[in-house]
Amino acid sequence: MEKLLPTPPKKVAIFRALQIGDMLCAIPAIRAFKQAYPESQITLIGLPWAESLARRFHTYFSGFISFPGYPGLPEQAWQTDEVIPFLQQTQLQEFDLVLQMHGNGGIVNPMLSLLRTKQLAGFYEPGRYCPNPLLFTAYPEEGSEVRRMLRLMTFMGIELQGEHLEFPVFADEERAFEELRNRYGLQPKRYICIHPGARDNRRWWSSQNFARVADEIADQGYTIVLTGTDAEQETVRSVVTAMRNPVINLAGKTGLGTLAILIRQASMLLCNDTGVSHIAAAVKTPSVVIFLASDPKRWAPLDIHRHRIILPNESEHMAYVLHQVEQALIYGLGETEAYAVGMAGW
Numbered sequence: 001m002e003k004l005l006p007t008p009p010k011k012v013a014i015f016r017a018l019q020i021g022d023m024l025c026a027i028p029a030i031r032a033f034k035q036a037y038p039e040s041q042i043t044l045i046g047l048p049w050a051e052s053l054a055r056r057f058h059t060y061f062s063g064f065i066s067f068p069g070y071p072g073l074p075e076q077a078w079q080t081d082e083v084i085p086f087l088q089q090t091q092l093q094e095f096d097l098v099l100q101m102h103g104n105g106g107i108v109n110p111m112l113s114l115l116r117t118k119q120l121a122g123f124y125e126p127g128r129y130c131p132n133p134l135l136f137t138a139y140p141e142e143g144s145e146v147r148r149m150l151r152l153m154t155f156m157g158i159e160l161q162g163e164h165l166e167f168p169v170f171a172d173e174e175r176a177f178e179e180l181r182n183r184y185g186l187q188p189k190r191y192i193c194i195h196p197g198a199r200d201n202r203r204w205w206s207s208q209n210f211a212r213v214a215d216e217i218a219d220q221g222y223t224i225v226l227t228g229t230d231a232e233q234e235t236v237r238s239v240v241t242a243m244r245n246p247v248i249n250l251a252g253k254t255g256l257g258t259l260a261i262l263i264r265q266a267s268m269l270l271c272n273d274t275g276v277s278h279i280a281a282a283v284k285t286p287s288v289v290i291f292l293a294s295d296p297k298r299w300a301p302l303d304i305h306r307h308r309i310i311l312p313n314e315s316e317h318m319a320y321v322l323h324q325v326e327q328a329l330i331y332g333l334g335e336t337e338a339y340a341v342g343m344a345g346w
Helices: 020-036 048-056 080-093 108-115 145-155 171-184 207-219 230-242 256-264 275-283 318-333 335-340
Strands: 011-015 041-046 063-066 097-100 120-124 136-138 191-195 223-226 268-272 287-290 307-310
Touching: 011 020, 011 080, 011 108, 020 041, 020 048, 020 145, 020 275, 041 048, 048 063, 063 080, 080 108, 097 108, 108 120, 120 145, 136 145, 171 256, 191 207, 207 223, 207 230, 207 268, 207 318, 223 230, 256 275, 268 275, 268 318, 275 287, 275 307, 287 318, 307 318
Parallel strands: 011 041, 011 097, 041 063, 097 120, 120 136, 191 223, 191 268, 268 287, 287 307
Antiparallel strands: none
């Protein structure tokens, strides 16, 4: 496979100013790029929170630049007084290459052209501004997010290194999980994580539905662990209130890495379509993901056996949802053990 860039770029920036799930979906493409150009120093240009992600993926990223927002981008408010310092900081880096992996580029490609990089490559939207026809490919409007990002690598002549997601954790996060596990008596693979929130409330399945499924799972002998961010605590409490079984409420009590370990040790995850579903995919924990207001063809995990999705027209059919939960548990634990705890009665 002939590389589009035969001379390895020394200093590279990847622009992707999005949330955790979006970022994890780009890791297979970034992994391929780093494998193709192992000596390249890669800086992530992302939302402020993603500085921690750049540290987490230090085998891929060598630096981070915080993006202050831009008119038309919904991820954060536009910080007008920070735009000029951002452009100056980025220009001073004198990047050999900036990769636009944010999206179709309709809004951001003109902005990235101000960075004065030696080369700019990535996606563009046909009919709109394309910085360089030789280094830009049309943004794919169909397919999974992982595979959309990988198409850019294929276009650049870069050999792919698998579609699997990753989520490395630090030693202090492992220790924090052990403290949680001991405090709450959690037994690996004997508890279920349920994450009833999401950044976009249009994606929320009802608290009553989450509670009903949680009670059915608890009746089979599993411990129920509810997770969520600080902002989602009210949503989580509404599930607790609607349940008849005891539950462990860890909303707001875990950092991102500790949450990933918690999910890794769980029998399965039940959640809305939000970032934790991609964490479950990365740590290979079976999941059932409720899709109410987003495109499952784009955002559903690629492993359809380990991860199962519930579409809007299926989400109110509780027998169907419970069947998918049962199948996810059987996949993760093995049919013999799953039926040993009484699941055959569902």
